[in-house]
Amino acid sequence: MRIVFLNSLEKKSSDAVSGGAQVWIGEEEGLWRMGWNETTAEGEQETIWYEGGSWSEMLHVYRHRLVVKLGEGYRPVIEGIWDEREEFQGRGMAAQKLICYSELHxxxxxxxxxxxxxxxxxxxxxxxxxxxxxxxxxxxxxxxxxxxxxxxxxxxxxxxxxxxxxxxxxxxxxxxxxxxxPGDFPLGWVEQNIDEDVFRSWMYKQKEAKFKLEMEKFSTRRVVLESLAQGLDLQEICVRTNLDRREAVELLELLEKDGYTTDSLVQLELKDMPAEQQNEVWKAFEEMGDSFLKPVLQRVYDQETLDAGGLDKLYERLRLLRISYRRQKERAPKAG
Incomplete structure (x- = not known):
């Protein structure tokens, strides 16, 4: 395996180095591997953070796992492992230090x-x-x-x-x-009463949840794209991703905006919807616009149908049809 990135980190306690570690990224025949080697009292321990073919996914995992370690107090021996110029500078730092102090005390x-x-x-x-x-x-x-x-x-x-x-x-x-x-207003004294390294660790912990969510969103997106390529239906996608049906359809809409085609899945999910109803929905989109679904729902379905229940299913069909409608509208030649 060819190592393409390596950096060392130290964790200090009471001005003494209490532990060392390395974060590394390697590549072999198109397969990326990333890991964390940590020296403990029991010896060196290696933890694999990522193994796969996606550089983008690996970077999401890297940011999340590394910020967890930085939050625990590890600091890079060689600068560059994390760009701190924007992290601890700027107009918002005074407010962040007030929040940090309030949580610590x-x-x-x-x-x-x-x-x-x-x-x-x-x-x-x-x-x-x-x-x-x-x-x-x-x-x-x-x-x-x-x-x-x-x-x-x-x-x-x-x-x-x-x-x-x-x-x-x-x-x-x-x-x-x-x-x-704890002190009088104005609160300028707070900045002098927070240890800079403690504040840095606190800031990293704030980012941990954000990066974790981004990583999970990226992984879910990848699973949905793989499922589309395999021709799976919406229910199978929900099982794979733990999304509910509405969340899954909303993700399909985002994928369409990013240029991916979900047409095969849309057709699969709408195969039991009468063509006449589909045409009525399409016509309503053309006449009323596609921004709001409730007016379209009320135009297409009578009150008896709406009162019978199953609104979630009706809205799901409208959202799926809107995906096709918007795709066709985007591809249609524009006048002038």
Missing amino acids: GNEEFYNELCAWRRKKASADRKAPYMIASNRLLRLISVFKPWTTEELLQLPGVGESKAAEYGPELLEMAQAQGGER
């Missing part, structure tokens, strides 16, 4: 009280809880305890509108807490 009792307030407020206003305040904002309030509107506006995630609508109640709760605050 949590006030769980007050935070839980704020969460209970949010649940009641969301129920009374008939809003989703996140529209009232995010978890991160509640944690910021629970730790820094702003006492005035001016102080509240210094927290990331608080604008004039939110401060006007919810500020009085939040400030009253913060003032009722009493006791000392």
Whole structure:
């Protein structure tokens, strides 16, 4: 196997190196392999992170697995393993450090009280809880305890509108807490009170979930494309990917936008739909547009059919037909 990439990492503890590791990528006859070698008290241990023919998929796995290790405290011996110029610079770093500090120095009792307030407020206003305040904002309030509107506006995630609508109640709760605050406003002191390496590890952990989701999306996409090539139906694709039928159809729509053809699967799924109904849907798309499905549904099907149930199936058919309709519209010669 030919090694095409290799870098060493160290994990430090109390200014002493406590462990070493290497991340590597190799290639042999078109097959990519990637792994992690770590030196422990029991000796060197090797873990294979990826083995396959897709360079793109391997990069997704690399980003996720590496950011996990960086979050654990490993740092590259030779720079270049991770481009940190955009990671720890920029206007947003001050806000990120406030969030990091609030999570590292949590006030769980007050935070839980704020969460209970949010649940009641969301129920009374008939809003989703996140529209009232995010978890991160509640944690910021629970730790820094702003006492005035001016102080509240210094927290990331608080604008004039939110401060006007919810500020009085939040400030009253913060003032009722009493006791000392970790520091006064403005909060410039926070930056000097966070260890830079601890902050870096925290930042990497924030990216871990994001990269994992991207990796899973890429893998799911690959499985769907392989399934299309094998002529599988929608139900078989759902079994392979753990997607529900609506999620699978939405992914098919995205693949069409990216230039892939799903025509064989669309025809397979619509084989039991009467041609007359298909023509009616097609005509409705032409007359009403294809952005909204509910008007098309109401145009094509009578109330008795809609009341009989099975709306999910009807909408699925409309989405599948819309894929074909949009493909044909895209290929049609444009006037002028």
